[in-house]
Amino acid sequence: MSETKPIGLxxxxxxxxxxxxxxxxxxxxxxxxxxxxxxxxxxxxxxxxNEISQKKVDFAIAPIFAAGRAALVTGLGASSKSTLLKQLxxxxxxxxxxxxxxxxxxxxxxxxxxxxxxxxxxxxxxxIFKSMQLSDLEISLVQDRLYIxxxxxxxxxxxxxxxxxxxxxxxxxxxxxSQLSDVRLIGLDPAIALTRGRELDEVAQRELANxxxxxxxxxxxxVLVISHAAKSIQHQQEISSHxxxxxxxxxxxxxxxxxxxxxxxxxxxxxxxxxxxRHQYVRMQVTKANALPPALIKPTWLERVSGGALTLAxxxxxxxxxxxxxxxxLEIFFESNQETGAPQSLKLTxxxxxxxxxxxxxxxxxxxxxxxxxxxxxxxxxxxxxxIHEVEGEWTATSEGExxxxx
Numbered sequence: 001m002s003e004t005k006p007i008g009l010x011x012x013x014x015x016x017x018x019x020x021x022x023x024x025x026x027x028x029x030x031x032x033x034x035x036x037x038x039x040x041x042x043x044x045x046x047x048x049x050n051e052i053s054q055k056k057v058d059f060a061i062a063p064i065f066a067a068g069r070a071a072l073v074t075g076l077g078a079s080s081k082s083t084l085l086k087q088l089x090x091x092x093x094x095x096x097x098x099x100x101x102x103x104x105x106x107x108x109x110x111x112x113x114x115x116x117x118x119x120x121x122x123x124x125x126x127x128i129f130k131s132m133q134l135s136d137l138e139i140s141l142v143q144d145r146l147y148i149x150x151x152x153x154x155x156x157x158x159x160x161x162x163x164x165x166x167x168x169x170x171x172x173x174x175x176x177x178s179q180l181s182d183v184r185l186i187g188l189d190p191a192i193a194l195t196r197g198r199e200l201d202e203v204a205q206r207e208l209a210n211x212x213x214x215x216x217x218x219x220x221x222x223v224l225v226i227s228h229a230a231k232s233i234q235h236q237q238e239i240s241s242h243x244x245x246x247x248x249x250x251x252x253x254x255x256x257x258x259x260x261x262x263x264x265x266x267x268x269x270x271x272x273x274x275x276x277x278r279h280q281y282v283r284m285q286v287t288k289a290n291a292l293p294p295a296l297i298k299p300t301w302l303e304r305v306s307g308g309a310l311t312l313a314x315x316x317x318x319x320x321x322x323x324x325x326x327x328x329x330l331e332i333f334f335e336s337n338q339e340t341g342a343p344q345s346l347k348l349t350x351x352x353x354x355x356x357x358x359x360x361x362x363x364x365x366x367x368x369x370x371x372x373x374x375x376x377x378x379x380x381x382x383x384x385x386x387x388i389h390e391v392e393g394e395w396t397a398t399s400e401g402e403x404x405x406x407x
Contacts, residue, residue, distance in 0.1 A: 127307020
């Protein structure tokens with residue numbers, strides 16, 4: 001990185017609040033409004049609804065991360081969350097497409113990495129440069145536009161105190177970003193360092209989310225917060241929101257959550273990846289998206305290459321054998337316990353099971369009648385194996401079925 005970068009930003013934090021240059025309504029404008037609610041300001045003008053709704057969303061990283069909004073990126077340790085953040089930052093500064101996403105507008109990026117030393121940051125960026133095959137000109141753009149604060153061992157708390165008050169450091173960060181101008185991405189890694197480890201404190205976690213959202217709105221940048229996931233997530237086959245470790249308040253407060261998850265043994269079998277190699281692959285998936293269309297909430301498989309950098313993986317599901325299809329049909333009757341990760345059986349109607357089997361790609365045929373026939377045959381095979389039985393109009397696993405899943 002260039003020696004002109006303000007590596008000592010975190011060291012310069014003081015307890016004195018500073019004013020930012022972001023636009024605020026003038027006293028004249030405020031006094032002329034007839035319906036001002038004080039701390040909330042003015043209600044929105046609904047006469048603008050049609051005009052505003054026609055505007056295209058300003059994506060910092062399309063089609064997932066919007067400019068001026070905050071997002072949570074969560075995953076277990078060693079799931080390449082931090083690497084993803086750095087690659088997105090490199091893409092922002094060069095305009096390069098990245099991992100199936102595009103950059104509509106080139107700009108600057110600011111990363112505060114509370115777990116990285118300067119050497120860590122340099123090594124991971126070097127691997128990213130090589131993986132993305134950046135030219136000398138593009139590397140020069142990164143050096144000029146990417147501002148990284150390697151803050152391992154430093155105090156990075158921005159929400160502190162028993163009442164969850166926001167630190168004056170937020171104002172210093174806002175002032176720094178306003179002086180740079182054209183910042184399109186801000187990354188904060190990890191969330192636990194921002195609240196002095198208060199993961200179970202709902203007040204602190206919600207205040208953190210609100211603070212990060214405020215940073216996004218004031219700067220106009222996409223703000224990504226890296227969060228550690230609960231350990232049980234690795235054993236869950238069904239991907240859902242609230243994967244982040246702690247009280248769950250932080251996920252509730254964010255409108256967008258993206259999960260990074262290392263390939264499971266089951267996924268490895270699906271894609272015919274050897275067990276010893278499955279840790280090379282990471283699944284990236286939107287798990288909460290209040291404003292994204294459902295079509296975008298689909299997994300993207302990434303592969304870790306030399307130095308840990310990420311590339312799009314080339315994986316094709318293998319056609320299951322007859323026995324594998326039957327066993328996968330049985331697996332639909334199970335879900336992972338949220339706390340322990342252990343499989344627990346479900347009660348499903350045939351119709352519900354068929355819908356889930358279809359979404360899992362287990363049914364064959366190009367017509368509805370053909371898929372219905374495929375479902376009946378597969379369901380019959382599961383029954384004939386004595387893996388399920390009917391209880392009061394619903395189907396659930398037998399002891400033999402549970403044993404098959406546990407083995």
